[in-house]
Amino acid sequence: MRFEKDSKELKQTYVELLIEYGKKDERICIVEADLMRSAGTMPFSQVFPERTFDVGIAEANMMCVAAGLSYMGKIPFTQTFCVFASRRCLDQIEQSVAYAKQNVKMCGTDPGITTELNGGTHQAMDDLGIMRGIPGMTIFEPVDGAQMRKVFPQIVERYGPCYIRLFRQAPDRIFSDETEFELGKGVVLREGKDVSIFASGVEVSEALRAWEVLKAEGIDAEVINIHTLKPLDEELVIKSVSKTGCAVTAENGSILNGLGSAVSECLAENAPAPVRRIGVRDRLGEIGHLDELKKVMRMSGGDIAAAAKQVMERRIRA
Numbered sequence: 614m615r616f617e618k619d620s621k622e623l624k625q626t627y628v629e630l631l632i633e634y635g636k637k638d639e640r641i642c643i644v645e646a647d648l649m650r651s652a653g654t655m656p657f658s659q660v661f662p663e664r665t666f667d668v669g670i671a672e673a674n675m676m677c678v679a680a681g682l683s684y685m686g687k688i689p690f691t692q693t694f695c696v697f698a699s700r701r702c703l704d705q706i707e708q709s710v711a712y713a714k715q716n717v718k719m720c721g722t723d724p725g726i727t728t729e730l731n732g733g734t735h736q737a738m739d740d741l742g743i744m745r746g747i748p749g750m751t752i753f754e755p756v757d758g759a760q761m762r763k764v765f766p767q768i769v770e771r772y773g774p775c776y777i778r779l780f781r782q783a784p785d786r787i788f789s790d791e792t793e794f795e796l797g798k799g800v801v802l803r804e805g806k807d808v809s810i811f812a813s814g815v816e817v818s819e820a821l822r823a824w825e826v827l828k829a830e831g832i833d834a835e836v837i838n839i840h841t842l843k844p845l846d847e848e849l850v851i852k853s854v855s856k857t858g859c860a861v862t863a864e865n866g867s868i869l870n871g872l873g874s875a876v877s878e879c880l881a882e883n884a885p886a887p888v889r890r891i892g893v894r895d896r897l898g899e900i901g902h903l904d905e906l907k908k909v910m911r912m913s914g915g916d917i918a919a920a921a922k923q924v925m926e927r928r929i930r931a
Contacts, residue, residue, distance in 0.1 A: 614818075614821055614822045614825045614914075616785035616786060616787070616818050616821075617785070617786045618783040618784070618785060618786060619757050619758045619783045619784050619785075619786050620758075620783075621758055621783065622653070622781060622782050622783045623755065623757070623758060623761060623779055623780050623781060623782065623783070623784050624652060624653035624654075624722065624779065624781040624782075625653055626758040626761050626762065627653065627654075627720065627761060627765075627777075627779060628652075628653050628654050628655075628656050628657055629656075630761065630762060630765045631643065631654065631657045631690060632656060632657055632660050632661075634765070634766065634769055635657065635660070635661055635664065638688065638769065639664075640686060640687045640688045641664070641687075641688045641690070641769070642661070642664035642665070642666065642682060642687050642688070642689050642690070643657055643658070643664065643665050643666070643689065643690050643691070643692065644666045644667075644668065644675050644678050644679045644682065644689050644690070644691045644692075645658075645665070645666065645667040645668065645675070645691070645692055645693075646667075646668060646669065646670060646671060646672045646675045646691075646692075646693045646697070647667060647668075647669050647670045648692060648693050648694070648722075649667065649692070651694075651722070651781075652692040652693070652720070652722055652781075653781065654692055666678060666682075672693050672697045672698070672701045672702050673701060673702050673704070673705045674705075675691050675693070675702070676691060676702045676705035676706055676709060676710060676717070676719075677705050677709050679691050679710070679715075679717045679719075680705070680709035680710050680713060680715045680717060683710075683715035683716045683717050684713070684715060688716055688718065688769060689716075689717055689718065690718045690719075690720060691717065691718070691719050691720065692720045692722065693720075693721065693722070694721065694722055694723050694728070694735055694737070695721030695722060695723055695724045695725075695737035695740045695778060696721075696723075696728075696734075696735050696736065696737040696740065697721075698719055698720070698721035698737075698740065698776070699721065699737060699739070699740035699743040699744060700737075700739075700740075700743065702719075703743060706719070706744075706747060706774070707747055710774050711747050711748060711749050711750065711774055714749070714773070715774065716772050716773060716774070717774050717775075718768060718769075718774075718775045718777065719774065719775065719776050719777065720777045720779055721737065721740060721776060721777070721778055721779065722779045722780075722781045723735065723737070723780075723781055724737055724740065724754070724778045724779070724780060724814060724865055724866065725737060725738060725814075725815075725864075725865035725866040725893065725898075726865060726893070726898060726901075726903065726906040726907070726910060726912075727780050727781075727782070727815060727865065727903060728898070729900075729901065729902055729903055729906070730900055730901075730902070731900075732898065732899065732900040733897045733898035733899050733900070734898075735898075736897075736898030737866070738866050738867040738893045738896075738897070738898060739866070739867050739869075739870070740776075740778070740866065741778070741842060741864070741866050741867070741870065741871040741872070742867065742869060742870025742871055742874070744776045744843075745842060745843050745870060745871070745875070746870070747774070749773050749774060750773075750774050750775070750776060750843055751768075751771065751773065751774065751775040751776070751796070751797075751841070751843060751844070752775075752776045752778065752841065752842040752843040753768065753775065753776070753777050753778070753796065753840060753841050753842075754777075754778040754779075754813050754814045754840055754841075754842065755777075755779070755780075755840060756784065756785075756787050756788065756813075756814065756817045756838060756840060757784045757785065757786050757787050757788055758784070758786075759786070759787075759788040759789060759790050759792060760787075760788055760792070760794055760840060762790075763792070763793060763794045764794050764796055764840070767795070767796045768796065771796065778814065780814060780815055784815070785815075785817075785818040787802070787817055787818065787821075787838075788800075794840065796841055797841045797844045797846060798841070798846050798849070799811070799837050799838060799839045799840070799841075799846040799849045799850070800837065800838040800840065801835065801836075801837050801849075801853075802817070802820075802821065802824075802836040802837065802838055803821070803824050803834065803835060803836040804835055805824075805833040805834045805835035805836070805857065806833050806835070806856060806857060807827075807832050807833045807834060807835075807857055807925060808827075808832065808834050808835070808857050808859050808860070808861060808921045808924060808925050808928070809834075809835045809837065809850075809853040809854050809856075809857045809859070809860040809861070810823060810824065810834055810835065810836045810837065810860070810861045810862075810863065810917060810921060811837050811839050811850065811853075811860060811861070811862045811863070811872065811876050812836065812837070812838060812839070812862070812863040812864070812872075812917075813838065813839050813840065813842065813863070813864050813865070813872050814864065814865045815865050815903070816863040816864055816865050816891070816892075816912060816917075817838050817863075818914075819863060819907065819912065819913055819914040819916075819917055820836050820863050820914070820917055821836060821914075822913075822914025822915075822917075822918075823836075823863075823914040823915070823916075823917035823918040823921060824836050825914075826914060826915065826918040827918050827921055827922075830922075832921065832922070832925070834921060835853055835856070835857060837849065837850075837853060839872060839876075842871070842872055842875060843875070845875045845876070845879060847879045847883065850876055850879050850880065851879065851880070851883050851884045854880055854884055854886045855884050857928065858886055858928035859886050859887050859888070859924040859925055859927065859928035860876060860880065860886060860887075860888045860889075860924065861888070861889045861890075861891060861917060861920045861921050861924055862876050862877075862888065862889075862890050862891060862892070863891040863892065863912065863917050864890075864891070864892045865892070865912070866892055866893055867892060867893045867894075867895065868890040868891070868892040868893065868894055868895075869895060871892065872892075873888070873890030873891075873892060874890075876888060877890070886928065887924050887927040887928060888924065889920040889921075889923060889924040891911070891912055891916055891917050891920055892910070892912060893910050893912075894910075894911075
């Protein structure tokens with residue numbers, strides 16, 4: 614299965630939304646850590662120089678500045694690589710943002726293996742687990758520009774800390790511009806009865822490739838995009854797996870404490886069923902192109918299809 618690419622890089626869509634909603638709401642501002650060119654937010658600084666704050670290579674301070682701006686009634690958006698947005702700022706996010714109940718929106722770019730040639734030091738495999746453990750945090754990972762455009766105003770309107778996990782490049786186009794989305798609610802891409810496949814980010818297109826492989830073998834898979842990891846759409850997870858009796862999760866990051874863990878926890882407490890997790894398996898990253906790294910980490914559509922067939926052998930039927 615081949616997908617068309619979005620006409621714009623996702624970071625371009627993101628900054629266009631910042632500018633669009635910045636014109637409507639003067640509270641919106643950005644706080645940067647010397648990565649405006651990489652994050653693509655330079656156009657916002659050109660339109661709103663008085664609402665742009667670059668603290669330099671000081672990510673922890675960036676979060677404290679953003680928390681202060683929120684305290685003054687602003688809606689600050691911070692930007693840096695996922696690996697810095699999570700690990701380097703954790704204490705400040707926990708204390709100055711979450712504990713203080715501030716309205717800071719944190720954009721982490723280049724999630725998981727999508728850093729490609731920047732290599733293992735810049736590959737955030739554990740950012741979802743870090744952010745997921747912070748009380749009150751919302752976690753959103755858009756699949757493409759259409760989804761980003763529909764959910765962005767909901768992020769602006771929703772008070773409280775939010776982590777946006779942003780693939781910077783042009784993504785595979787999955788959704789039409791007319792598709793509606795709700796923060797915290799998953800999207801059924803393909804209905805099925807044999808196995809549930811929950812996917813996020815760049816793994817959504819791989820899940821759809823797996824669906825095609827399984828369909829050719831007579832297996833009816835249900836494919837669901839979980840774009841909001843927290844709060845998880847538990848109702849949809851339970852409903853799907855209660856029908857299929859088994860599940861596969863596919864995410865661009867560690868299988869520990871991310872989507873796989875969230876789905877497994879939900880099912881263990883509500884509708885026990887076997888689960889196979891596709892993602893980075895307790896290891897550090899490495900240099901490579903995205904397609905190569907998907908093969909190395911066993912995150913391709915073929916890997917998802919193989920996991921689906923394996924988990925079906927242990928599925929639970931009502």
